[in-house]
Amino acid sequence: MSDHNPAVEHHESHGSIYFRVFIALCVFTLISVAADLVHLPSKILLGAIVLAVAVAKALCVLMYFMHLKFERAWKYLLLAPTTIIALALPVSLRPDIGSSYYFQDLQQLKDYPEHEARVRDALKHESGHH
Amino acid sequence: MTHAVAAPTLKMGIPISNAKLGMWLFLGTEIMFFTAFIGTYIVMRMGSLGWPTDPHVTHINIAFGGINTFVLIVSSYFVVVSHDCLLNHQYAKAWKFMLYTLLLGCLFLGIKSLEYAGKFEHDILPGHIPENNRQAMDKVVGQFGALMDRHLAKAFPKKEKREDQKAELDTQIETLSKKADATASEKKQLSQYQAIAKLNSEYISLKEHVRGNLSLTVPYDKFDDIRKEEHASSKYAPVTLDEVNHKVEELRKGVVGTHEQSIDEGDHKAKEPNNDSELIKSLASGLRSAQPILYGNLFASNYFLMTGFHAIHVIIGLFMFLLILMKGSRLSVDDAILVENIGLYWHFVDLVWIFLFPLLYII
Numbered sequence: 001m002s003d004h005n006p007a008v009e010h011h012e013s014h015g016s017i018y019f020r021v022f023i024a025l026c027v028f029t030l031i032s033v034a035a036d037l038v039h040l041p042s043k044i045l046l047g048a049i050v051l052a053v054a055v056a057k058a059l060c061v062l063m064y065f066m067h068l069k070f071e072r073a074w075k076y077l078l079l080a081p082t083t084i085i086a087l088a089l090p091v092s093l094r095p096d097i098g099s100s101y102y103f104q105d106l107q108q109l110k111d112y113p114e115h116e117a118r119v120r121d122a123l124k125h126e127s128g129h130h
Numbered sequence: 131m132t133h134a135v136a137a138p139t140l141k142m143g144i145p146i147s148n149a150k151l152g153m154w155l156f157l158g159t160e161i162m163f164f165t166a167f168i169g170t171y172i173v174m175r176m177g178s179l180g181w182p183t184d185p186h187v188t189h190i191n192i193a194f195g196g197i198n199t200f201v202l203i204v205s206s207y208f209v210v211v212s213h214d215c216l217l218n219h220q221y222a223k224a225w226k227f228m229l230y231t232l233l234l235g236c237l238f239l240g241i242k243s244l245e246y247a248g249k250f251e252h253d254i255l256p257g258h259i260p261e262n263n264r265q266a267m268d269k270v271v272g273q274f275g276a277l278m279d280r281h282l283a284k285a286f287p288k289k290e291k292r293e294d295q296k297a298e299l300d301t302q303i304e305t306l307s308k309k310a311d312a313t314a315s316e317k318k319q320l321s322q323y324q325a326i327a328k329l330n331s332e333y334i335s336l337k338e339h340v341r342g343n344l345s346l347t348v349p350y351d352k353f354d355d356i357r358k359e360e361h362a363s364s365k366y367a368p369v370t371l372d373e374v375n376h377k378v379e380e381l382r383k384g385v386v387g388t389h390e391q392s393i394d395e396g397d398h399k400a401k402e403p404n405n406d407s408e409l410i411k412s413l414a415s416g417l418r419s420a421q422p423i424l425y426g427n428l429f430a431s432n433y434f435l436m437t438g439f440h441a442i443h444v445i446i447g448l449f450m451f452l453l454i455l456m457k458g459s460r461l462s463v464d465d466a467i468l469v470e471n472i473g474l475y476w477h478f479v480d481l482v483w484i485f486l487f488p489l490l491y492i493i
Contacts, residue, residue: 098176
């Protein structure tokens with residue numbers, strides 16, 4: 001390569017920024033784990049909190065550790081198509097596989113009552129112990 | 131014509147090194163690679179009513195997941211510190227931090243393999259999981275049959291077919307029990323063969339009960355009569371998974387023949403203390419009770435696909451760290467771009483885990 005990386009020539013240590021980002025990542029992880037341990041009333045709420053935390057952590061890593069905050073517009077050129085396709089996949093498949101519109105002759109649907117009974121017995125068994 | 135190379139006045143392209151651009155393009159494709167699996171998991175879960183989430187059922191250990199998350203975050207931090215040190219010409223420190231990253235990566239793989247070992251032990255593998263009671267009962271019977279095949283083949287390796295092995299077993303028992311002056315080892319051999327025969331008859335009884343859908347309380351010796359009866363299925367109670375699993379637990383403790391009760395008398399036979407219980411116990415130690423998990427096979431498929439590919443990426447990253455660590459004292463500021471790129475790859479691996487952790491362990 002003939003092009004120099006200007007960062008190599010005059011470099012100030014970014015150690016303190018990195019450490020602060022690291023602490024932020026640890027805090028976010030603890031929030032995720034706490035959200036699980038607290039037994040929130042709704043699964044959707046848990047999912048929303050935990051995925052929001054995941055996105056926040058991802059942004060920390062992308063922006064600071066992977067240095068994207070300090071890079072130029074090329075990052076959008078690279079990541080925009082990727083992100084679009086990444087989101088498009090579940091969104092487009094959801095109406096196909098993720099939802100059902102007619103009665104499905106599926107073994108697992110036939111076994112569902114048995115499964116429900118098993119879950120009920122397990123809960124009864126657990127509450128009997130506590 | 132020669133001329134001095136002047137600094138170019140026009141710069142084409144993106145102002146980063148080719149290597150870094152290449153790495154970012156590769157990471158773009160890797161994002162799509164993992165999105166395929168994670169997106170599939172999300173969509174499959176949405177479409178599956180009754181997907182297993184109870185950690186006692188799936189044997190997903192959130193503590194291990196949390197520790198692994200922390201391990202990868204620390205390792206990402208160390209990579210970035212290492213790169214920083216390298217740019218500040220602190221080569222020994224940079225090398226040290228890359229070594230720590232490598233070690234943390236190995237720790238991640240160690241914890242992951244503990245999790246995998248747990249899955250293997252509970253047979254949470256794609257294609258191995260029964261999804262309803264009938265499949266669970268069939269699985270127990272199937273495993274029992276395979277266990278008996280192994281015992282018979284081990285006892286009579288010269289016979290190839292199962293029927294020959296069984297016939298040989300009966301012959302040996304008859305011969306040895308009739309022998310008046312049997313030696314101690316022959317008596318021991320006889321006990322062993324008798325235990326195998328007893329376990330085999332338990333297996334056949336269980337198999338026929340499950341196959342005929344008759345409760346274990348219905349005695350096996352009445353089966354021929356029952357088959358001739360009309361409306362037999364409505365007269366006798368069907369076999370249940372709890373009965374079958376209970377039977378397995380008893381056999382593992384070395385207790386045989388407890389469920390048989392006469393349908394006329396309606397009272398249980400007392401559990402007879404069995405002299406061969408230790409032998410039965412050791413022979414039956416390979417038996418496992420089975421619990422169905424609805425959508426268990428889809429779950430296991432998705433789990434191993436996502437975490438397996440992630441683990442492969444971790445291994446590749448560790449290999450790259452090993453390569454650069456082998457430079458040792460020759461590490462210099464010229465390696466900064468290489469270290470940065472390896473760091474980018476490692477951060478990506480961390481990023482994938484940041485999304486896998488909540489999706490698999492928490493939600």
